[in-house]
Structure formats: structure tokens, C-alpha cells
Amino acid sequence: MRISDCMKKNVFSIPATATVRDAVQLFVSHHIGLLPVLNPDNHPVGVVGLLDLLELALPAAIHMLEDVDFIGDFGALETYRPPEEVLAQPITRLMRPGTVVRADSGLVRAYALMLQHKLHDLPVVDAEGRLIGIASRVDIGTLILSGWL
């Protein structure tokens, strides 16, 4: 079995020329976790995750502390909204290099890649490197398990 057997073909992506606000719009309206960023030829040049955007709302101190149990109420941070200039900046500012697999990749290999790179969704490309689908951990994992029945 190949990853092309379980990937979603209806994949949402965002052009490299889009803004952070455009990405927010796509995440909200489609309820997704990862957006591949594409160049005009449909080749992924990186990815932006829901968590990358949520980092904007989190204070950096979160990463400096082992736990934050002592804060019973996140107060002002609960209603924090990034300033306009942050939302208007190009999405490429928040983009990170993405891991992609080719459609003929085996499932266990794809799953191993996701584990290693701590990914929840894996963009799939054709032989020419164009985006053709996306597979989640659940898509891949359940297809592997189905082979055991």
C-alpha cells in the first residue's frame, strides 16, 4: 500500500504571496491543521501550521518555564489579538521548511517521517514535485492497521 491510497486529494494550500490574515481565514473556514505554501508552479516551498500561528498568541515565557500550572487565569492573553501589521505580513515570514513525500512512498516510511519530524499532516507530491494531496497520522495509521485484520 502507498500513501496515495489514503491521502486526501482535496487539499487546501496557500500561495507564497498570501498574507498571515489569508492563512488565518483558510484555517478557520476549513478547520484544518496544516497549509502547504505553494509557488506559482504548485510546488510546495514550505508549510504553515495552525500551531505556528497560535505561537503569536502565546508569550515566549511559556517556553522558558517547565510548567505554568500556577497561572489559574491567562487574563489578558486570552483576548490577545496580533496587531494589524503582523496579520498583514507575508505568510512566508511564518513559513517553515516542509517535509513532503512522493505519492508512491510506503506507509510505514511516511509514518516514520511524521514521527521523526513531529508532524501531524504530510503533504504528498507527484513525480514532478507538484502538490497532489495530504495525509494525516490517522489516515496513514488506520490504513496500516487495516492490513492486520
Next chain:
Amino acid sequence: MAPLILSSIVFVACLGFIFSEKLNRTIAALAGAALMIGLGKLLGFYSETEAIASIDWNTLGLLMGMMILVAMLEPTGFFQYMAVWASRLSKGSPFRLLVLLGSVTTVLSMFLDNVTTVVLIAPVTILISEVLGLSPAPFLIAEALLSNTGGVATLVGDPPNVLIGSAAGLSFNDFLTHSLPVVAVAWLAALLLLNLMFRKELRGARVNQEAVARLQPEEALNDRRSAVRILIVIGGAIVFFFLHSLLHLTPSFVALSAAAVALLVVRPPLDDVLRRVEWSVLVFFGALFVMVGGLEKAGALESIVSLFEKGATIPPALFGVLLIWAVAILSAVVDNVPITIALIPVIQGLGENGINPEPLWWALAFGAGFGGNGTIIGSSANIVVAVMSEKTRHPISSILWLRRGLPVMIVTCLIASLIFFLAYDLFTG
């Protein structure tokens, strides 16, 4: 003449590297120490045996003992507990928050390493101020400035004090009777000045009261049992610090014994504890001792002593005031540890030449301690909070530090100078 010139070049070049931050300070000092011994052997002015003998083991032992205690206290969450407790106590008043966080940082850093204190309290400060909808910058700057200022009060509060105390034979109580009163006035003045300078940020802020009420200090304390045991041991060490000259114990013996008792009582994973000890600081100190030992043997310090002797023809109280300012200005731009280590043999030299060194030790302590407030690179605590603030939405720039820290440095040095000048007799013996 060659040893004098070459050893001075090695020392000044080393200070230059530390100042420019082109090289890690410990690497710079270690390379300088190796070069100094190499030159000494080559030109016959300094040997390995003399280099080892120039290291002040009492200072290193005291620092290491206190570092082990802090390394054990660190994972218990005690520092975070104190910061959260202080924040809750503020009841949402930004001014009270500044005073309480500043006070907690100061009190802790009077007895424990102030860099560790700031490293552990600053992230909590950043998070709490953001939760309350405040900029963390005033609180972070206040914590660093007030802990630098407060650290001057005790023998163990500040590395220059450890060095001065060890070289001059000043006891813990000597610092409490001579330095603490000056620091208390200077600290209060610094606090008032900070409140004045940050009035816009503090008064204009609307604090989320509900979030303050829901702060839970006890949640920050991960290991209450160990924290209590270590604090009891630290308390015992402080009692022995009070008594050390009476019992003829060195402060390093007290600190290392306390570390041994704490390790025995708590039995933490030793590797974890030793990993938290700042070995690079200890190596830095050791290397500086070796370098300054070389300077001394090369006769470089004698020239400075004679230069100082000429200066000492002016009234001694005025000479001390000038020393406060000279050391403070130097400490604002270069690490105060090498400045102190280099000036110690100079003051000892003056003492041997018939000038009373006692007031000069205090002038050195005030200058080195208060001078570090002036610039963002003036002390390690300043650098720590500035680097942490870069990850927040309100980074602290060098200019902002200069605008807030320099007035604090000037006011605290003025207060120290005034008290030193007016009550000069108190510092003479």
C-alpha cells in the same frame, strides 16, 4: 621592562575581548592565563607554582558551595514560588508588583547567586506581566537593577564582595555593618527612581484583577519537602556566616559544609546538581587570579600602586569617593570581576606602603556593585533579563537600559559617595 609591558598587554587584550564580546569571557581569561604563564616562564617572571598560589581558593570555595546550594534549590520551584507569591500579594497594583518582585529578587540575591535568581524569576515575571496585560520591561529592569544594588549589602551577595571579603579579611558582619546601611538607602532611592521613571507604564496600566486572584503560588513549588530542607540548611549557613570570624571559620568552609549537609539530607541526583553548577564562572575566576598574579609578579601593579599613591596625597575621603566613581564607570562597561581582581593587589600594595586600605575596600565594593547598573552589559543579571526580553513583545534595548539604568547607577553612586564622605570614620576600621 619587557615582562611589565607584555603582561599588561595580555591583561588589557583579555579585557578587550571580554568587553567586545568577541570571545566567551571564560575562554578569553583561560587563554590569557595560559599566555601569562607561558610568558612568565619564558621571561622568568612567573612560574606554574606561583600561578597556582595566586588563586584565591577561599573565593572559589565560597562560590562553589553557594552554587551547589542554588543548584539544589533551583528544581524545587522555590524561586518561581516566591515570584508568584509576590505577584499575588501585589493585588494587581503595578507599582506594588514592581516593589514586591524587586524586593523578592533582591532578598534572594543578597544570599544566593543573583544571576540564577534573575534567570529563574524573570520568565515568571514575563508571563505574569503579560497575563496582567502589562509590559514586562519595567519589572525585568527593576529586578536586575535592584538585585545588583541589593547584592552589594552582603559578603555573599555579589562576586566582587566575595573577592574583596576574602582578600581584605572582611567578615560577613563587616558587610552588614558597613555596606548594608549604605545599600539600604541606595536601594530605596533606586526603587523610588524606578517608580518615577516608569510612572507612565505603571500608572496607565489596567490590570486584570481576576487573573491576579487566580495565581496559585503553591502550584509552582514542585518539591516542597526538598525546598524546606535546603532552605533550613541555607538558613544555618547564614547563621554560621554571622559567626564565622568569631569561630575562626572561613566563609568557604561554611558554604562548602552547607552544600555537603544539603546533599546529605536531600540526596538529589548528583549529576543533575553538578550540571547546574556554573563551572565556567569558577574557571573564569581561577584564570583571572592566575592572570593578575602574573601582572603582580611582572611588577605591572607596582606602577599602578605608585600612581595611586600620588593620588592618595589628596584627602583620603575624597580619594575614596574618586575610587567609587572610577570603579563604577569601569564596571559599567567592563565585567566588574576582572576590575576587582586587578584592583585588589593594588589596594593591598597601598596598604603595605602605609595607606589605610580599609576605606578603599568599601569604595571598591560600592563602585563595582553599583557601577554594573549603568549599561545593559554592566552585569550578568542585566544581560540575562535583556536577552529574555527579546523574546517578548517589549524587548529591552541598550538605549532603554541606558535611560533607566544610568540614572540608577548615578544616584546609587552619589548616595554611596555622600555617606562615604560624610561618615568616613566609620569606614576606616
